[in-house]
Amino acid sequence: MRKPFIAGNWKMNLTLDMAQELTDKIAAENIDFNRVGVALIPSYTNLYPVYKILKSTGTEIRLGSQNVHFEKNGAYTGEVSVEMLKSVGCTFALLGHSERRNILGETDELINKKLHSCIDQGLDAIVCVGETLNEREAHIHKEQTVSQVGKALKGIEKKFLNNIIIAYEPVWAIGTGKTAGKEDAEEIHSAVRDFIKSKYGEEAASEIKIIYGGSVKPENIKELINMENIDGALVGGASLKFESFSKIIQNCTI
Numbered sequence: 121m122r123k124p125f126i127a128g129n130w131k132m133n134l135t136l137d138m139a140q141e142l143t144d145k146i147a148a149e150n151i152d153f154n155r156v157g158v159a160l161i162p163s164y165t166n167l168y169p170v171y172k173i174l175k176s177t178g179t180e181i182r183l184g185s186q187n188v189h190f191e192k193n194g195a196y197t198g199e200v201s202v203e204m205l206k207s208v209g210c211t212f213a214l215l216g217h218s219e220r221r222n223i224l225g226e227t228d229e230l231i232n233k234k235l236h237s238c239i240d241q242g243l244d245a246i247v248c249v250g251e252t253l254n255e256r257e258a259h260i261h262k263e264q265t266v267s268q269v270g271k272a273l274k275g276i277e278k279k280f281l282n283n284i285i286i287a288y289e290p291v292w293a294i295g296t297g298k299t300a301g302k303e304d305a306e307e308i309h310s311a312v313r314d315f316i317k318s319k320y321g322e323e324a325a326s327e328i329k330i331i332y333g334g335s336v337k338p339e340n341i342k343e344l345i346n347m348e349n350i351d352g353a354l355v356g357g358a359s360l361k362f363e364s365f366s367k368i369i370q371n372c373t374i
């Protein structure tokens with residue numbers, strides 16, 4: 121049985137005060153962590169202040185970054201290393217978000233390098249994959265998404281799979297109010313799990329979490345989470361408001 125996991129990706133939103141206020145409220149929530157895992161993914165500037173609040177309240181909410189550089193350190197102006205992220209309380213990094221792939225030109229090869237760097241240095245990762253509208257209309261969404269998973273995981277050993285979560289985020293559903301129908305999402309989640317099975321075996325496939333992202337709201341989380349292969353959500357817009365994020369956590373029941 122895979123425990124559901126809800127992560128709030130704040131993207132490039134929230135100043136320091138706003139991030140602290142939102143974290144205070146979420147950390148004060150009475151969340152049953154035996155039932156659901158929860159994580160916050162603030163901008164780099166808000167990581168440490170958010171971490172301090174999470175730590176002082178003793179909550180089990182995890183902290184992740186929205187990106188990381190693949191090199192350990194050096195002359196990479198504007199970049200942040202795995203070691204730096206760990207030193208401010210991050211336990212995972214988000215890799216390959218479609219906004220980074222499509223706006224900032226990140227390639228599958230780069231994402232694979234970042235994943236290796238995280239795994240080598242003891243940082244977990246959420247690897248984002250998903251097709252564009254054109255790819256869906258051309259009926260290659262399944263192949264495209266599975267191919268992204270394969271390229272991201274290239275050279276990753278089976279023993280590290282429990283440090284990795286896959287997030288399926290169809291690009292056309294992000295920030296648009298359009299959610300993939302639960303059956304559409306399930307089709308892809310099931311294809312990704314089949315791929316993991318073919319590459320790493322039955323046990324790895326049954327244990328890996330595959331979460332969904334794209335206009336997740338308090339109203340649709342329940343039907344998504346009740347699909348066999350959907351293990352949680354990566355929430356964008358609705359994670360910026362305490363009311364909607366806490367309702368998503370509450371409604372995340374199987």
Ligand SMILES: O=C(CO)COP(=O)(O)O
Pocket residue numbers: 129217289293294295296297333334335336354355356357358
């Ligand atoms: O990209 C997303 C999370 O990473 C999804 O964003 P929205 O929930 O705003 O559609």
